[in-house]
Amino acid sequence: MLSIDRSIIDAIIAHARRDHPDEACGVVAGPLGSDTPVRHIPMDNAARSMTFYEFDSMEHLRVWREMDDRDEEPVVIYHSHTATEAYPSRTDVSFAGEPNAHYLLVSTREPATEEIRSFRIVDGVVTEEPVQIVEPTVDPHAVQSYMFGQSPTTVDYECSPGR
Amino acid sequence: MAIEVRIPTILRTYTGGAKTVEGAGDTLAALLSDLDSRHGGLRGRLVTEQGGLHRFVNIYVNDEDVRFLGSLDAKLNDGDNVTILPAVAGGAFGFAAAAAMLGRSTAPVR
Numbered sequence: 001m002l003s004i005d006r007s008i009i010d011a012i013i014a015h016a017r018r019d020h021p022d023e024a025c026g027v028v029a030g031p032l033g034s035d036t037p038v039r040h041i042p043m044d045n046a047a048r049s050m051t052f053y054e055f056d057s058m059e060h061l062r063v064w065r066e067m068d069d070r071d072e073e074p075v076v077i078y079h080s081h082t083a084t085e086a087y088p089s090r091t092d093v094s095f096a097g098e099p100n101a102h103y104l105l106v107s108t109r110e111p112a113t114e115e116i117r118s119f120r121i122v123d124g125v126v127t128e129e130p131v132q133i134v135e136p137t138v139d140p141h142a143v144q145s146y147m148f149g150q151s152p153t154t155v156d157y158e159c160s161p162g163r
Numbered sequence: 164m165a166i167e168v169r170i171p172t173i174l175r176t177y178t179g180g181a182k183t184v185e186g187a188g189d190t191l192a193a194l195l196s197d198l199d200s201r202h203g204g205l206r207g208r209l210v211t212e213q214g215g216l217h218r219f220v221n222i223y224v225n226d227e228d229v230r231f232l233g234s235l236d237a238k239l240n241d242g243d244n245v246t247i248l249p250a251v252a253g254g255a256f257g258f259a260a261a262a263a264m265l266g267r268s269t270a271p272v273r
Contacts, residue, residue, distance in 0.1 A: 051256035057221045081255045097249025
């Protein structure tokens with residue numbers, strides 16, 4: 001499962017919408033071994049394409065070194081699909097080179113719908129995982145009602161069926 | 164002195180889990196051959212059967228991408244730092260089409 005703050009998800013979706021119809025890409029770094037995404041780093045898509053993304057090689061080096069210096073690792077690697085579903089393409093699977101990362105996909109095909117899914121990609125095998133979005137702390141005394149699968153501080157997105 | 168090489172997570176199976184290894188060589192090609200003698204199979208993940216660098220791996224000497232330094236012919240000196248990073252790439256485009264468009268090897272680094 002990927003557990004991630006609402007503010008980071010909002011920033012990723014905003015990045016993806018901003019770059020639409022080109023694909024957007026980036027990283028969320030977190031402390032080594034914590035599996036907790038903390039620091040959002042939007043990256044340039046060097047391919048500037050609607051159907052392909054690639055980190056700029058010099059920015060990639062700079063950001064990876066910076067994470068190393070701060071004892072961080074890439075907890076989440078994200079990119080957007082701008083006309084298709086948020087599911088890893090064969091290209092995504094072939095080039096997935098960080099076995100410890102959560103591969104987060106955002107689809108911007110529907111302007112009003114938030115479509116995010118998360119995957120592990122190890123040795124060419126894709127495994128979808130649930131995403132738990134942690135909402136900012138709310139007043140526990142406020143009277144509210146919650147839908148099934150939600151609590152005051154989290155929203156759980158189950159994996160989509162049929163895969 | 165030797166050349167320090169930083170190994171990405173995905174290739175640490177070849178280095179017994181080591182994050183950095185040391186090697187020697189006056190060019191990148193010589194360094195990779197030297198590393199392969201102790202970490203068998205590593206070179207094959209970086210160099211294609213045709214003898215070029217895999218397109219989807221980035222290798223840096225100090226702060227420079229080796230593609231701008233002559234790729235495998237890049238000159239090395241004792242004390243240089245070499246960093247290997249698997250390129251982060253993908254997208255909705257078909258894999259074969261992407262590889263063809265970009266003139267890349269279809270053999271990815273895994």
